Amino acid sequence: MNNILIKTKQLVKRYGSVPVVNGLNLEVKSGEIFGFLGPNGAGKTTTIKMLTGLLDPSEGEIFIGGYEIRKQPAQAKALIAYVPDQPKIYNKLSAREFLFLISALYRVPKDMAKDRVEQLLAIFDLSNRADELLEGYSHGMRQKVVLASALIHQPRVILLDEPTVGLDPASARLLKDILQELARQGAAVFVSTHILEIAERMCHRVGILKNGRLIAQGSPEELRQETGRGGESLEDIFLELTGDKENAELIASLKEEQ
Ligand SMILES: Nc1ncnc2c1ncn2[C@@H]1O[C@H](COP(=O)(O)OP(=O)(O)OP(=O)(O)O)[C@@H](O)[C@H]1O
Numbered sequence: 001m002n003n004i005l006i007k008t009k010q011l012v013k014r015y016g017s018v019p020v021v022n023g024l025n026l027e028v029k030s031g032e033i034f035g036f037l038g039p040n041g042a043g044k045t046t047t048i049k050m051l052t053g054l055l056d057p058s059e060g061e062i063f064i065g066g067y068e069i070r071k072q073p074a075q076a077k078a079l080i081a082y083v084p085d086q087p088k089i090y091n092k093l094s095a096r097e098f099l100f101l102i103s104a105l106y107r108v109p110k111d112m113a114k115d116r117v118e119q120l121l122a123i124f125d126l127s128n129r130a131d132e133l134l135e136g137y138s139h140g141m142r143q144k145v146v147l148a149s150a151l152i153h154q155p156r157v158i159l160l161d162e163p164t165v166g167l168d169p170a171s172a173r174l175l176k177d178i179l180q181e182l183a184r185q186g187a188a189v190f191v192s193t194h195i196l197e198i199a200e201r202m203c204h205r206v207g208i209l210k211n212g213r214l215i216a217q218g219s220p221e222e223l224r225q226e227t228g229r230g231g232e233s234l235e236d237i238f239l240e241l242t243g244d245k246e247n248a249e250l251i252a253s254l255k256e257e258q
Contacts, residue, residue, distance in 0.1 A: 003030040004063075005079070005157050005188035006051065011060035013046050013212075021046050022212035024060070028188045028205075030156070033179060035199035036192040038209030039242050044192040045085060047209070048161050051190065052082045064157055078106075081155035085162045085192075087146040091135035095126050095145045098134060099152060106153035113152070120148040123178070124171075139166040147175060151182070158182060160191040164198060176202045200234040210242050 006028040013021040021043040028034040038044050049055035051062060053069045053076065062069040064076035090098055096117060103113035121127045124144040134142060143166050150158065158179070164172045179189050179202065193199055199206050200220050207217040216223055220234045229237055 004028070005030050005065050006034075006190055007063040008047075008051070009061045009063075011047070011050065011062065012058045013043070013050060013055070014058045019058075020212050021050070021057075024209075024212075024214055026207065026214070026217075028190055030186045030188055031183050032205065033183050033189040033191065033203045035203030035206035036190060036209065037194075037196065037199060037206055037238060038192075042209040043212040044209060045161055048082075048084075048159050048190070048192060051159055052080060053077055054082075078153075079156045081150035081153070081158045083146055083150045083158075083160040083163050085165070087143070089134050089142055089146060092133060094131045094133055095121065095137070095148075096130040098145060099149055102149040103152050108153055116152050120151060124148050124174070140168055140171060143167055144171060147178075151178070156187050158187055158189045158191075160189070162192055162194065164193065164195060172198070196233070196235040196238055206234070208238060208241055216241055 004027050006026065008024050008026045011021055011024040011026075012019055024047060026034075036044050036047070046055065050057050051064070051069075053073050056070070065079045067076040067079075069076045090101070093101065099117040099120065100113060103117065108116065118127070121130045124147065126141065126144060126148070129137075129141075134145065137145065143163070147163065160179075163175060167175060176198065179191070183189050191203070203220075205217060205219050206223070207214050209215070216226070218226065220237075223234070223237050224232060227237055227240060229240070
């Protein structure tokens with residue numbers, strides 16, 4: 001297996017005749033954290049759902065660890081962890097029960113599961129409430145349970161859709177540290193986010209999606225050089241590339257007229 005763990009070739013998704021993802025070519029290597037950025041409706045969630053195999057592409061191919069997701073779905077999916085933007089969780093289970101359920105679904109051997117569950121509960125600071133029903137958990141606590149459950153089978157490909165929404169600063173920092181450690185151990189991490197500061201600090205490379213097309217990709221530093229915007233923040237580059245800077249100028253002009 002080469003070290004490209006996520007690869008898409010000319011990926012297209014249409015709803016009716018409208019392409020919402022259009023000719024996407026992506027590669028994410030082992031050890032890399034790739035930030036997937038783009039305005040609302042750009043096609044990020046649609047792309048991530050195709051990468052997980054939950055949504056069929058209209059055209060193109062997806063390789064996870066070298067396995068084409070539609071031709072070898074079991075092999076590809078065994079490598080993946082997916083944290084959706086609106087996770088479903090079983091409210092009538094406790095966090096500990098939920099994590100054991102997910103371990104069983106991924107066929108993690110029982111002894112190993114026991115260690116992993118306790119380790120993850122401790123890492124996410126959930127140990128002392130692990131036997132309470134999830135229905136009584138706050139949004140951020142539920143998010144942490146979902147993140148813990150995604151890591152239980154030691155995935156090589158980690159797909160996260162807006163994972164920091166609802167997390168407090170300490171938990172967002174913890175997530176960043178965990179993802180960096182997993183990448184260091186060889187995982188490929190693909191994360192969509194609107195928080196450009198996180199992308200800038202966490203991601204080795206970012207891709208900017210607009211209207212279903214990748215309009216730029218590279219390290220934040222490379223994007224600065226390409227756009228001739230040395231010294232500017234990723235946020236300024238993002239707004240420039242996605243055209244939202246015009247909005248900022250419009251708003252500024254409104255203020256001047258007041
Ligand atoms: N089931 C569907 N049927 C029709 N159109 C859809 C469907 N799902 C998504 N779309 C459209 O596809 C486009 C991309 O949506 P998607 O959810 O992938 O965007 P996104 O980049 O994740 O946006 P956000 O940042 O707002 O979450 C949008 O125009 C959306 O309306």
